[in-house]
Amino acid sequence: MRTILYTGKGGVGKTTVCAATGIRCAELGKRTVVVSTDTAHSLSDSFDVELHDEPTKITENLWAMEVNPIEELKKNWGAIQDYFMTFLRAQGVEGMEAEEFILFPGMEELFSLMRLKEFDESGRFDVVLVDCAPTAGTLQFLTFPDVIEWYMEHLFDIERKAAKVLRPVTKHVGIPLPEDSVFDSLEDVYEQVRAFASILKDPSRTTIRFVLNPEKMVIKETHRFYSYLSLYGLTVDAAIVNRVIPPEEAREGYFSKWVRLQQEYLRLIEESFSPLPIFKVKLFEREMVGIEMLKRLAGELYGDVDPTGVLHTEPQFTVSSSDGTYTLRMHLPFVTKERVELFQRGEELVVVVGTYKRIIALPTTLAGRRATKSTLKDGILDITFVEG
Ligand SMILES: Nc1ncnc2c1ncn2[C@@H]1O[C@H](COP(=O)(O)OP(=O)(O)OP(=O)(O)O)[C@@H](O)[C@H]1O
Ligand SMILES: [Mg+2]
Known part of the structure; x- marks a missing residue:
């Protein structure tokens, strides 16, 4: 199964590019699913089809879904959440819902992405395209395996033994200590995250694509994100520059300055991201919503390139x-x-x-x-x- 994650700063066109890519992959005969893990879903608006947290068929070979992070959180993290809620209540902390309890940044996204493991195991799809949340929050969970690994190796057994000894004592003073099920649950999550991280880090299976606009702040943020991904050993295989104003359409008038500015930033993108393949998409004359518009955008974006390929590899x-x-x-x-x-x-x-x-x-x-x-x-x- 080939997994491609589309990420980028807020509003650059991730959802649109991801949905358009889905259409192209399906046309190439690949069983494709587009998955939105962004809690502020807009994939259904893009396809103009109502979506749920199971794949809905869009056209031949194409499905799409919007993951419900709260459900995923409950499924994977229920025992741990319950423990912390009991703990907090014992401390007199009231008014907090279990769903609000987050242990590490990006946890919701991680559990949403865990759904990909199901697809990987079932063999139901050839290609999975992920419409990620804006970069500020994306893939932050990558720091988690490192942190938890250290914790599991150095503290886990000690804590577990200590909990066994202390549980009868603390019962009397009203501070609950974790039951074995909490530790089991944590161990379980850890194993899953590790297995999943290894899928993410295998460039023959997973690559990341940046979506950006020819604008200073967007480029800067993408640079920072690229460093971060490299540090964590993920492979980026393309950058897609969206909303490029066609110079021939705006040589004069209000947008002419924008054109010059964009051309400058396009050069900066070429120079700074090289040798990463760079694709460009023009700013269309209208919003790109619905299958027909997305098809048009995919044509302009990929030309003859097969988007399911690994377009660039560089070992970690x-x-x-x-x-x-x-x-x-x-x-x-x-x-x-x-x-x-x-x-x-x-x-x-x-x-x-x-x-x-x-x-x-x-x-x-x-x-x-x-x-x-x-x-x-x-x-x-x-x-x-x-x-x-
Ligand atoms: N090349 C383009 N030409 C014209 N309109 C576009 C283009 N790309 C995207 N749009 C429009 O811009 C809007 C925002 O795009 P989109 O929702 O894909 O951005 P996003 O990066 O997913 O945003 P968010 O960070 O909020 O998830 C949509 O209405 C979309 O139709
Ligand atoms: Mg979006």
Whole structure:
């Protein structure tokens, strides 16, 4: 199953591009489902068809659905939510609903995306296209496996044993301690997230596509998001520049300045995202809603390109060696030296970029070695390892 995630800043045209791509994939004979995980769903408006949290057939080979994050949260996180609610009530905290209880950023989106696992297991679809929430909130859960992994390895058993011992005591003072079902539930979620993260990080199965507009703030945000995705080992295989004003249509008059500005930003996009394939879509003369309009947009967007292909691959990191010195190379586009910090902790390498932190389990060839120096140039981070 091929999964493609369409992400971008708010309002750039993600839903429209994703829906149009669905139509093209279906025309190519692929069983395709377009899934919206954005809580502010607008996929049904785009297709002009009412959608639910199960796939609804749109045309031959094409289905679409809008995931209900609250339901997914309950399904996956119910026992844990219940525990925290009991805990909070025991502390005298009232008036909070279980659904409002979020443990880590992006949790709702994660559980919505978990629906993809079902499709993967059932073999029902060849292609899954995901219409994501705006970048500010998208894929934040990627930090979660790292955090929870550490927690599971270092604290989990201790806490579980401590809970067993303390439960009879704390009962009397009215503070509930988690039952084993809470720990089981947490373990379960962790296993699922790990399995799912490995699907997300496998470029032969999952890639991300940026949707953006030729505007400064949109480009900047996309740059930041690209660094973040690279840090977490996800593969971006294309950028789609939407709402390009056709220069021949607006050489003079009110929009002529916009045209010049956009052309400048288009150059910046070409330069800064290269060698990523870049697709352009013009600003149409009307809203692009409904099957016919989306078909038109898909034609302009992809031409003869098959959107189900992996359009660009770049491995997360590579290891090379010469004369007993090993170098781990990582692509971190748009990151400057001041923003990167590195720590080695035994077999783990901790990379901190701005506010993001990633713990990388070192490949076995490097695990016994010591990182001695690092250089960052043109978005490529090289870390040198020597015999420990
Ligand atoms: N190339 C285009 N030409 C004309 N109209 C467009 C184009 N692309 C998108 N639109 C219109 O712009 C509006 C917003 O697009 P869309 O809903 O796809 O953006 P979005 O990025 O999904 O927004 P949100 O972040 O709110 O989810 C829609 O009405 C859509 O029809
Ligand atoms: Mg949208």
